[in-house]
Amino acid sequence: MRAGRRSTKSCNILTLNPQPLIPNSQMASDDLRATRIEKAQQLRDLGFNPYAYRWDVTHNAAELQDKYADLENGAEVGDEVAIAGRIMNRRVFGKLAFFTLQDETGTLQLYLDRQTIQDGMADTDAEAFDHLKTLTDAGDFFGVRGTLKRTDKGELSIKVNQYAILTKSLQPLPDKWHGLTDVEKRYRQRYVDLIVNPEVRNTFRRRAQITTSIRQFLTQRDFLEIETPVLQSEAGGADARPFVTYHNTLDMELYLRIATELHLKRLVVGGFEKVFEIGRIFRNEGISTRHNPEFTSIEVYWAYGDYHDMMALTEELIVAVAQSVCPSLALTYQGQPIDLTPPWRRVSMHEIVQDAIGVDFAQFQSLDEAKAAATAAGITNLDKCDAIGRVLNEAFEQKVEPTLIQPTFVTDYPVEISPLAKPHRSKPGLVERFELFIVGRETANGFSELTDPIDQRLRFEAQAARKAAGDLEAHEVDEDFLLALEYGLPPTVGMGMGIDRLAMLLTDSASIRDVIAFPLLKSGKDAAEAEPSP
């Protein structure tokens, strides 16, 4: 029935609304667009396809800038080259023109003089230079062939003898000087942002390098990347509200995963001793400069290791990634110096909280004592804390976390807030867990995995009780996961890290939206305008 309704609607769109559904506010005024459509038609009338099939390219802009770096001002060489890209700027004279061409690697100037072009294209277009002036626009994709020349003013250029408009652009580019600065438009129309803002392209190039480096690092150490389900009948592995969706033919609700943890551990049960997954996670939560409802995590599981081993691996991994995308381990994040040079500080949660507020939570026998001491130390929002460990965690989050600017591993968390971690081998009430903080933000989270299925069941049941009590971030008992544990999970350590936050740090980005190509935004009026009116 859902599908039926949707297809009916699609039909209406097709039959009642032949015009493309482009929101008015994002489109150029009709006459700017009409002028360019007319130019495309003129190209067709002249026998040229304004939407070409291919262009033989011999070089890109960066290669040519590099290869001819020593060419002197005013000098020319006869080497024939071909290049393609988008016209970013046109400077046109009576019988000469300069275009700035941009490809993925950079920009290169085109030197277009009337005589050379008319000679070069006499067979196909006797008025090629005049057509160049009248039928090209900034924004068009353009292919050229020609020789190299450095102008008197020192700009490396291709002296063009043949050209073709490869794709006629119908939309004007943003102001060539001020560019596109409207933040909302940059996110909604990221393609335009990418066209005109080179530093945005660079950010996404570096983000890609980050995931490539992570894969290289782990693959070299014999970790295997295995994909696990996004669609799950019960979400688990983290405290978060899931997205709910629906499978038609199975007639069942499904959840989008909030973590990859429980499936990756099943793989370790199955015999894979080193596994990881880089994948999209979905959490049905608010949006902020540090939260997007879908984001990318990496989780790593390593059999026979413990959390000390994983701290060492995490430190090595982040250092290796940083070295691959940053000039130095001494970074600047939003004006703040950050030094990733190892070894990083390691300190237990009890110790660092005691240092900060002078309260030793290990001494308390009752929840009331702990709350009273915390309140005296200025900790607020303790109403929902139903265990000493949660009070400790509140104190940590309020007083310590924001101060952890340089990379710091905080270790040995309360069991109450760590339902999947193994009890500490020597400290009762704690688990063998670490979190890595950089710039006051949780960057990674790891622990010796709980392998005792009976203990795990008790922890799950405590979570289920919280869910029954109305905690929307808590989840049901995952019986199949418990069954897997009963077959036996070897001693294992796991670690999870948010790739987006790592990318923010390493690209000096203030908002998570700056490292996500298409961040989630409300659809708003633009989407409403795009709906056909019946």
Next chain:
RNA sequence: GGGUCGCUAGCUCAGCGGUAGAGCACUCGGCUUUUAACCGAUCGGCCCUGGGUUCGAAUCCCAGGCGACCCA
């Protein structure tokens, strides 16, 4: 969820109670060394939406939409 700020031409922005403006882009004319090319002329608007106040609202008030930042 609360607060602050923003939304005016394709882009970047002025205008803040009295005929909607500028620069760039576009169109036309001129120009063979420009690189924000230049010179001249033209064109271009549901001032986010809906109410209200007023003789008169882009401007003031109320509600809403979308975004940014801060706080929880």
